Amino acid sequence: MKLDPSFIWxxxxxxxxxxxxxxxxxxxxxxxxxxxxxxTALLRIYKIPVLSQIAAGYVTFIRGTPxxxxxxxxxxxLPMLVDALSAQFGWSIKSSSIPMIGFAFxxxxxxxxxxxxxxxxxxxxxxxxxxxxxxxxVGMTTPQALRRIxxxxxxxxxxxxxxxxxxxxxxxxxxxxxxxxxxxxxxxQIVASTNWKFFEAYLAAAVIFWGLTLLIERITAVIEKRIxxxxxxxxx
Amino acid sequence: MIQLTNxxxxxxxxxxxxxxxxxxxxxxxxxxxxxxxxxxxxxxxxVNYLEKPNDGEILIGDYRLNCKHxxxxxxxxxxxxxxxVFQQYNLFKHKxxxxxxxxxxxxVKKLSKEEAKTRxxxxxxKVGLGSKLDAYPSQLSGGQQQRVGIARALALEPEVILFDxxxxxxxxxxxxxxxxxxxxxxxxxxxxxxxxHEMGFARDVANHVVFMDGxxxxxxxxxxxxxxxxxxxxxxxxxxxxxxxxNYSI
Ligand SMILES: Nc1ncnc2c1ncn2[C@@H]1O[C@H](COP(=O)(O)OP(=O)(O)OP(=O)(O)O)[C@@H](O)[C@H]1O
Ligand SMILES: [Mg+2]
Numbered sequence: 001m002k003l004d005p006s007f008i009w010x011x012x013x014x015x016x017x018x019x020x021x022x023x024x025x026x027x028x029x030x031x032x033x034x035x036x037x038x039x040t041a042l043l044r045i046y047k048i049p050v051l052s053q054i055a056a057g058y059v060t061f062i063r064g065t066p067x068x069x070x071x072x073x074x075x076x077x078l079p080m081l082v083d084a085l086s087a088q089f090g091w092s093i094k095s096s097s098i099p100m101i102g103f104a105f106x107x108x109x110x111x112x113x114x115x116x117x118x119x120x121x122x123x124x125x126x127x128x129x130x131x132x133x134x135x136x137x138v139g140m141t142t143p144q145a146l147r148r149i150x151x152x153x154x155x156x157x158x159x160x161x162x163x164x165x166x167x168x169x170x171x172x173x174x175x176x177x178x179x180x181x182x183x184x185x186x187x188x189q190i191v192a193s194t195n196w197k198f199f200e201a202y203l204a205a206a207v208i209f210w211g212l213t214l215l216i217e218r219i220t221a222v223i224e225k226r227i228x229x230x231x232x233x234x235x236x
Numbered sequence: 237m238i239q240l241t242n243x244x245x246x247x248x249x250x251x252x253x254x255x256x257x258x259x260x261x262x263x264x265x266x267x268x269x270x271x272x273x274x275x276x277x278x279x280x281x282x283v284n285y286l287e288k289p290n291d292g293e294i295l296i297g298d299y300r301l302n303c304k305h306x307x308x309x310x311x312x313x314x315x316x317x318x319x320x321v322f323q324q325y326n327l328f329k330h331k332x333x334x335x336x337x338x339x340x341x342x343x344v345k346k347l348s349k350e351e352a353k354t355r356x357x358x359x360x361x362k363v364g365l366g367s368k369l370d371a372y373p374s375q376l377s378g379g380q381q382q383r384v385g386i387a388r389a390l391a392l393e394p395e396v397i398l399f400d401x402x403x404x405x406x407x408x409x410x411x412x413x414x415x416x417x418x419x420x421x422x423x424x425x426x427x428x429x430x431x432x433h434e435m436g437f438a439r440d441v442a443n444h445v446v447f448m449d450g451x452x453x454x455x456x457x458x459x460x461x462x463x464x465x466x467x468x469x470x471x472x473x474x475x476x477x478x479x480x481x482x483n484y485s486i
Contacts, residue, residue, distance in 0.1 A: 130326035133286050137320040138340030138392060141312055148343060152330050230330045230372040 007197045011188065011204040018187035019208065021101070025173040025183065028105045030166050033112025040117035045124055055117070062114030067107075067172050074107035075179050104176045112169050119165060123158030124150065156227045163220035167213050184208055237262055238396050238427065243282055243292035243303070245275075252278045253289070254451040260396065260444070263425040267438040267459075270448035271474060276431040277323075279448070280398045283429070284320045285311050297395040316344065319389035323401045325381040327373040333360060333384045334369040337391050345392065359387040363417050379410030383417055390421065397421075399430040435478060439463060447471045 043055040062070065079095030086093050127150050135145035155162075177186035184205050192201035238260040245253040252275045260266050268276050281287040282303075283294060289303040296317035301310050327336050334356055341352035360366055363383040373381050382402055389397045402418065403411040415437050422428060422441050432438060438445060438459060445462040447455045447470075455468045466472045 128326075128329075130322060130324055131328065134320075134322065134326035134328065136286060136315060137284055137318075137322075137326075138388065139312065139316040139344035140340070141308075144343055148339070149328055149330075156330065227330075230332075230374060 001196075004197055004200055007195070007200040008204050008207075011191045011197070011201040012207065014191045015184055015187050015201075015204055015208055018182055018184045019212075021176075021181065022170070022173055022183045022212075025101065025104050025108060025176060025181075026166065026170045029108035029112045029169050029173070030116075032105070032109035033116050033165075033169070034120075034162075036109060036113030037116030037118075037120050040113060041121035041124060044117070044121060059114045059117050062111060063118070067111045068175050068178065070111050071104065071107040071175055071178060074110070075103045078103065078106065100179050100181050101176070103179050104173070104181055108169060108173065111172070112165060115165050115168065116162065119158050119161040120154065122161075123154035126157045127153045152227070156224075159220060159224050159227070163216060166216055170212060170216065171209065237295070237297070238283070238429075239293075239295040240279075240283065241293040241295075243279065243289050243294070245278055245282060245287060245289045252451050253282065256292070256451075256453060258446065258453065258456075260427060260429060262395075262427055264443045265422045265428045265430065265441050266444045266446060267442040268429065268431045268446045268448060269433075269438065269474070269478075270454075274448045275451045276448055277400050280320065280400050280429060280431060283396070284318050284398055285315050286320070316392070317395045319392050319394040319397050321382070321385045321389050321397060321399045321402050323405055325373070325378070325385045325405070327381055327384055327388070329373055332370050332372055333365060333376065333380075333387075336373070336384055337388045340388065340392050356387070356391060359390050360384070362390075362420075363387045364413070377410060378406045379413045382406065382414045386414075386417055386421070390426070396427040396429060399428060399432070401431050401433065403432070403434060433478065435463075447474065449474070 040055045040059065043051045044059075046052070078098070082093060082095040082098070085091065131149050131153065132145055135149040140148065173183055174185040176183050177189070182190065185202075188201040188205040189198070192198040238258075240256055240258045243253055243256040243258075244251070256275075256279060258266075258279075268279070270276050278287055282289045282292075283296075285294075285306075288306075292303050294301045294303065294314060296314065299314060299317050301314045306314075327333075328339060331339060334353070337356035337359055338349075338352040341347045341355060342349060345352075347355070357366070357369065360369060363386055365380060365383055365387070368376060368380060368384075371380075373384070376384065386397075386402075399418065403414050406414065411434070415434065418428075418430070419437075419441055430438075430442075440459075442459050445457060445459050446453055447462065447466075447468075449470050455462065455466060455471045462471065463475065466475060
């Protein structure tokens, strides 16, 4: 078999239609993951009894198991749970009514949450305790101090790692083909299945992923420049 | 008036403050002296409730708080009555000098942005930083940062400003500018409690000097009383160590 350069282009065009699916899965899992991660990080930093142990367990379990496994566990486990609960409480929800992409949203959010929890936690720990004390000293409440003083600084510190998490989730989203969701990668397989030009199709997918990754890196750089304005004294 | 009664604080089994009683009249400048580890910082932090006393009562202005049963709300109330100037400045790193001073006014005192800004600019001018409004802390010298810290504390118009060794992290040539600002606001009748090792400053700015050691107040009095005629052996020892020039200059 010979390389067919023109088919790379053809495939590329056809793959464009799958970009929104990939982006939506990434965006949803990163957004919900960020919220889960923030809560998890705060539970651990404030050592809330019981909940902080649960949070720590969640983080080690998720980070200690593959993302594909999470997806499969949710895919096979969630319907059992939903059906059991429906039967118990007489709800009308059926597991079969959960859209396939819903499994991806839920499981990837759980995955992203555990990774982001660690990123956010280290960002929060990097903020000098004196910042919080100064906020208290001017009379702020804890939520005010966190929101106005600690979070912005923690976010600035965490940004490079958060950006890596986003890229990780973008690439990881390719696993959705296992639950029959058609993302860029799955689309490449479909495109190639008629003429067996898998290499060309996957090469086109790679080009798209690369482009999206570069885009995320560019956006990160822009945000970094804006929020790190105050950090003139850094090493860089 | 500020009145501390029976303030007691331990870290684990280490008792750092042992039943401290201290009264500061309105407009008074009280200087606290004492060897390292004597509990000076801890005492100031208790007044600002950055450290929770195990026992005792804090009265600031018209607000009284019993440390044994203080709710979150009580603590927020009490904190608004005092402001701290930190040894390490602790300016909000991600905010400009102006924003640092405005922050408490907008978020806590709920002033409008414009009003907070006008007031903050006036205060920064007062501490000699009218030309540094938009500088971030990382762009300011230690002395300048500390002056912003003082403006930030002043802005809140607290009953008392607490200074914890405000010049000890500074290069010697920057100490003067910060002390000059503190002197200036002392003259305006702002109530202050100052922990410092600057004896010259203590002598001519303080109305009242307190010597602490081992978590208790060993001796207190006017600067003249305490510096020229200390009664307690521990005070004499300390003063001898910290002002060796006294041995031969008089
Ligand atoms: N968070 C803490 N945990 C445990 N011990 C502490 C803590 N903060 C202070 N201490 C201890 O309390 C004692 C008094 O400390 P403090 O900082 O109040 O002393 P200080 O008089 O301000 O000393 P210095 O002149 O060195 O600043 C010290 O023995 C110190 O080790
Ligand atoms: Mg100290």
